[in-house]
Amino acid sequence: MTKQDVINQVSEKTGLDSLTSRSIIESFFEVVTDALIEGNPIYIRTFGSFILKQRASKVGRNISQNTAVTIAAHVVPSFKPSLDFTNQVRAQGMAVEKKKVKL
Known part of the structure; x- marks a missing residue:
């Protein structure tokens, strides 16, 4: 959609x-x-919350150069659905489409 x-x-x-x-x-x-x-943060009752999550710094890998890269701590937006919203979606029992795997 x-x-x-x-x-x-x-x-x-x-x-x-x-x-x-x-x-x-x-x-x-x-x-x-x-x-x-x-x-x-924004809290919408019976729907969910738009919040910020803190990500800690970590060490990642640059695969093309085979080196370690430090990723700084940062904040990311996140959506957390309410329990009512989650239960409504679960009650629908919709089948999840499986992706085709190419061999």
Whole structure:
């Protein structure tokens, strides 16, 4: 599903035109991005949380040059679904498609 698909479905469910729905969706993304940049998590009851996770520094490998590379500590955005949301998805019992393996 793409962002345009989400916009179309929001338009259908709310009865709003596509431009208004697009504006709402884009504004939501901006609010989430701005809040996380400022270090503020967003908690949406029955849906989930947009949070920042701290990653520790570690040693990685540059395979092409066969050297060790130090990766500095950094922060990454993350989404943690709520228990209600997780249970709703699990209750659907949707089969997961298996990817074809090329031999």
